[in-house]
Amino acid sequence: MTKAKKMLLATLTVGLLSTTAALAGDVRIMWYSDGVEGEVLQDLINRFMKDNPDIKVTIDNVSYSNIREQLPVQLEAGGGPDIVRVTDLKVQSKHWLDLTPYVKDPKYWQDNYGEQADWMRPDGSSQISGFMTQITLTGGFANKTLFDQAGVPLPDAKASWDDWAAAAKKVAESQQVPYPLALDRSGHRITAPNISFGANYVAADGMPAPLDQGAKDFIAKFVGWNSDGIANKDVWVSAAGTTYRAAAEDFINAQLVYYYSGSWQIPNFATKIGDAFDWVATGSPCGPAACSGMPGGAGLVAVKYTKNPEDVGKVMDYLASEPVAKEFAERTLFLPANKAVIAGGLDFKSDNPQVKAALNAFVAASSTTSPVALKMPGWKWSDAYYSAMVGRVSQAVAGELSLDEAYQRIDQDVADKVKQAK
Amino acid sequence: MAAQDSSPRPAPSPGLTGAFFAPVRLLMSLIDAPLRAWQKAAGLTGMAGFFLLPNMAIFTIFVLLPLVINFVYSMSGGTAIFLAERTFVGAEQYERLLTCASYLDPGTCAEDRFWIAVRNTGLFLLVQVPLLIAVALVTALVLNRDLKARSFWRAVFFFPVLLSPVVVGLIWRWILQRQGLLNLLLYETAGADPHSWLSDRFWAFAAAVGVSIWAHVGFYALILLAGLQAIPKDIYEAAEMDGTRPTRVFWRITLPLLMPNLLVVLVLALIRAVQVFDEVYVLTGGGPGTSTMYLIQYIFETGFASQLRNPGLAAAASILMGIVLVVLTLIQIAASRASERRGQR
Numbered sequence: 001m002t003k004a005k006k007m008l009l010a011t012l013t014v015g016l017l018s019t020t021a022a023l024a025g026d027v028r029i030m031w032y033s034d035g036v037e038g039e040v041l042q043d044l045i046n047r048f049m050k051d052n053p054d055i056k057v058t059i060d061n062v063s064y065s066n067i068r069e070q071l072p073v074q075l076e077a078g079g080g081p082d083i084v085r086v087t088d089l090k091v092q093s094k095h096w097l098d099l100t101p102y103v104k105d106p107k108y109w110q111d112n113y114g115e116q117a118d119w120m121r122p123d124g125s126s127q128i129s130g131f132m133t134q135i136t137l138t139g140g141f142a143n144k145t146l147f148d149q150a151g152v153p154l155p156d157a158k159a160s161w162d163d164w165a166a167a168a169k170k171v172a173e174s175q176q177v178p179y180p181l182a183l184d185r186s187g188h189r190i191t192a193p194n195i196s197f198g199a200n201y202v203a204a205d206g207m208p209a210p211l212d213q214g215a216k217d218f219i220a221k222f223v224g225w226n227s228d229g230i231a232n233k234d235v236w237v238s239a240a241g242t243t244y245r246a247a248a249e250d251f252i253n254a255q256l257v258y259y260y261s262g263s264w265q266i267p268n269f270a271t272k273i274g275d276a277f278d279w280v281a282t283g284s285p286c287g288p289a290a291c292s293g294m295p296g297g298a299g300l301v302a303v304k305y306t307k308n309p310e311d312v313g314k315v316m317d318y319l320a321s322e323p324v325a326k327e328f329a330e331r332t333l334f335l336p337a338n339k340a341v342i343a344g345g346l347d348f349k350s351d352n353p354q355v356k357a358a359l360n361a362f363v364a365a366s367s368t369t370s371p372v373a374l375k376m377p378g379w380k381w382s383d384a385y386y387s388a389m390v391g392r393v394s395q396a397v398a399g400e401l402s403l404d405e406a407y408q409r410i411d412q413d414v415a416d417k418v419k420q421a422k
Numbered sequence: 423m424a425a426q427d428s429s430p431r432p433a434p435s436p437g438l439t440g441a442f443f444a445p446v447r448l449l450m451s452l453i454d455a456p457l458r459a460w461q462k463a464a465g466l467t468g469m470a471g472f473f474l475l476p477n478m479a480i481f482t483i484f485v486l487l488p489l490v491i492n493f494v495y496s497m498s499g500g501t502a503i504f505l506a507e508r509t510f511v512g513a514e515q516y517e518r519l520l521t522c523a524s525y526l527d528p529g530t531c532a533e534d535r536f537w538i539a540v541r542n543t544g545l546f547l548l549v550q551v552p553l554l555i556a557v558a559l560v561t562a563l564v565l566n567r568d569l570k571a572r573s574f575w576r577a578v579f580f581f582p583v584l585l586s587p588v589v590v591g592l593i594w595r596w597i598l599q600r601q602g603l604l605n606l607l608l609y610e611t612a613g614a615d616p617h618s619w620l621s622d623r624f625w626a627f628a629a630a631v632g633v634s635i636w637a638h639v640g641f642y643a644l645i646l647l648a649g650l651q652a653i654p655k656d657i658y659e660a661a662e663m664d665g666t667r668p669t670r671v672f673w674r675i676t677l678p679l680l681m682p683n684l685l686v687v688l689v690l691a692l693i694r695a696v697q698v699f700d701e702v703y704v705l706t707g708g709g710p711g712t713s714t715m716y717l718i719q720y721i722f723e724t725g726f727a728s729q730l731r732n733p734g735l736a737a738a739a740s741i742l743m744g745i746v747l748v749v750l751t752l753i754q755i756a757a758s759r760a761s762e763r764r765g766q767r
Contacts, residue, residue: 069727076503178600178616234600234621240708240715241723253601391535398623398711400538405529420732421501 027057027311029300030071030081032064035267037133037332044328048318055311068244075303082306083315085133089120089299091383096120097302098127102313109320112338118378120299130301131320134334137362137369138192138262138293139284140164141269143171145277146257150174154280157364161193161221161285165230168258179232179256181225182247185239187386189260190393192294193218195373196287201385202372208381208414211407214289219393219403226397232256237398242387251279258282262293263362267333270355281358283365292370296377297337335362381418388413489744495737503733515738536739538712539720546716547695550631554691555684558639562646563676576647580640590637591704595620598629598705620706623713630702630714637701638694642687649683650676682761689754693747717743 029045031038038061045057060081062070067086074080075095086092100106106128110117113131120129147154150171155163168180183189191199198214225231235247248265250256252272259265269279284293300319302312318324322340329336330349336342348356376382388410396406461469491505496515498508523530528537565576582590597603598619608614619625653676661671677684699718702708708715708723717739725736 072731073503073726076501078504234618237621237710238707240712240719241727243707243727245707255601394709395711398709398713400711400713401529409534420499 025055025308025311027055027083027306027308027315028081029057029059029315030067030084031059031061032067032085032298033061034064034264035271035332037267037328037334040328040331044319044324045315048315052314055314057315064244075305078305080303080305082308082312083130083300083302085298085300087296087298088383089129089301090378090380093120093122093125093129095303095305096127096129097304097306097309097312098125099130099302099313099316100128102302102309103128103317103320112322112340113320115339116297116299116337116377120301123380130299130316131325132297132299132337133328134264134297134332135295135337136263136297136335137295137366138189138260139362139365140282141251141259141261141265141358142168142280142282143251143254143257143277144280146171146175146177146254148278154282155285157283158291159285161196161218161287164258164282164285165225169230171257175257177255177257179247179250180230181258181260182232182235182250182256183222183260184247185236185243185245185390185394187242187383187389188294188296189262190218190222190389191376191386192260192284192292192373193222193287195292195294195370196284196290198287198289200372201382202375202379206379208385208418210411214287216403216407218287219396219406223393223396223403223406233397236394240391240394242390260284262296263335263359264298266355266358266362269358270333270350270352274352279354279358281361281365283361283368290370290373291365291368292373293365293368294373294376295366295369333359335359381414384414384417384421385410388417492737493741495734496741498734499732500734501731508734511734515734516742518735519738519742533735535712535715535724536720539715539717542712542714543696543698543716545627546631546698547692549627550634550698551688551691551695553631554635554639554642554695555687557635558642558646558687559680559684561639561643562650565643565647566650576644579643582637583640585637587637587700588704590633591701594629594633594636594701595705621710623710626706626710626714630698630706633701633705634695634698638691642691645687645690646680646683649680653679682758685754685757685761689750689757692750696743696746696750 029041031041038059042059045059049055049057067084068088071080071084071086072088072092075092080095099109103109109128109131116132116135117126117128119132121127142154144154147167152167152170152174155167159167165181171177172180183193191201194215197218199212199218200214201208203209222231226233226236232247232250235245235250238245246261247256247259248261248268251259251261252269254277263281266281273279284291300316302309302316306312319328320338322338322344325336325338326341326344326346328334329338329341330346333348333350333355336346348359350356392401392406392409392413395401395409396403401409460472464472494505495508497510497512498505499511499514500508502508518532519536521532522528522537525531525537528534528541531537561579565572565579569575585593595602600616600618600621604619605614605616609616617625619629657675657679658671661675666674697718698716699722702714702716703719703722706714708719721736721739721743724739725731725733
């Protein structure tokens, strides 16, 4: 080898080593926030970096739509962050790292986060992919001040969807509020009342079943409410495709009487509504089959394309540890997943009595969650169903499709997704 | 006439400039000999090809290759991004896109959303392009007059072109949403009840057309303004001396002489209308329902924005749209040539 070649080789080697050295110890977390959790995480991570100066953790705060729309493409291309907070856990589970060899005590993970482990790993696998940063349950919120002013009593815990729609309509008319009722534009959200009306998306063989009568009954009712002005039509018709739209701003601005969303809105309402008006969490209204909400939540998972799995393991161990998980839940007002934290009790950091009452209401509502709903987060095809539901129900609400056409298209879309994923 | 000085130029004095150019001179002396040898062997035509090579390489890597890869994607199925992990399905994606009982009724098509997007894009093109050209022409005619602060007004009309489409979409969404500025103004001035402009099919379409015209009219007006200023003044003076009415001047002098520029504007506006996406996506999200969902949004959502994406179907749709754009470009080239020939006569 000539001297020049040796020099070139040495330069290249030094260059490559220096590049690798720059990567070692770097951990990137892609994170989205509904409320203050991004700030809480940053605070916790700062403490971690103080105790572990050899690991540099960078938090990339992004919007939820980035997680929904851009992350999947990055993952499919073998890229993405080292750790990510995500709600579409099951459908992307092939991209998650098995943390078993990288965490200190896999048994701790199994004992404290085992119940949701299947939500974030491929079918049949026993890997540890991550943990739920919060457990959520869909449910309703009522503007109590508007009900009181209208002199309409709040429907009780066993009230049906029809009871809530009728009461909300009365209040809206009495108080000159534009929208009696709204549901987020989301397949996950509409699935809760579908299940309460008897829907089951899962066939006997575990594959998607055609849309059943239960789902059709609620969809027909919901489309009717939009036509009659009982439901806020703007939420569902304001986009095409699977775009997520929440009606939270209308509720916060007291333009909405009854809002069906989920427990993750509690910190948002606590911050933005403050003492402007009284609001209550109501659990999920009943249908003929159940009074069920939909469980879910956001999980923090490690991505298998990371260059630093050991460091990722340390960060995940820290964030999943009991004291950190407890502090995170208490400061963010999220329902925790960690069993030890739940057993030890929580002292949520809020002076707002409505917050504690709402959290208790969701805990109470979790007891009425249908077994069908409990299966959904761990079912591989739930997202195929949700996305078909959003697009086609929106078209029916907008008057572009009849109900029968919408049902046929939902079945066709789900079948196409299954065929394409095989 | 002064005699040419044939004596050699004095060498530049060694200084900062000389030191700066020293490496360049060294490099030139190094490549001079091989280039001369290459020119001798390849001839002048060969050298032209040689100098075009970097440009062609960039074009191949960033345009031609993605085009070929896109075509290959359109013949594959599955959700994977990497080609190696995808299955070959032949023309299945095209078949799915083109299977329709009646092309006039998207509801009868296997991929109804594609045909809804095609229909919406066609309607958008039919309404937006003539309106855009009319507004651009009027704007250019006004800006061509001796106005006070003419440069300022030209800048005002051109300013929206400089804005990011996302900013344009957001600004207009804040104006047009139910709790937006327009409803507030209507309430304050006329006591009108708030209206959901973007949830109404007609108004959402009108907003999509209006906002895209607002955002782009400055660019097209500028092209037409350049054309207006190129028309010789003496023609107008002659018409004035003949006592020709202003409307006749417009139809008989201005418009015919502006035709080459109008043609360019027409074809560019058509191409842009087929590609409409960003500002409308931010403004309406494609709603209400799918009434403002255009082709690019369909491709984006099919290929990227939904779980269990279908990149193959999105690629096939983009190839079909590409064919439409190629046809429009060919029309532009043919029309430009015809216009040039008429000019030569």
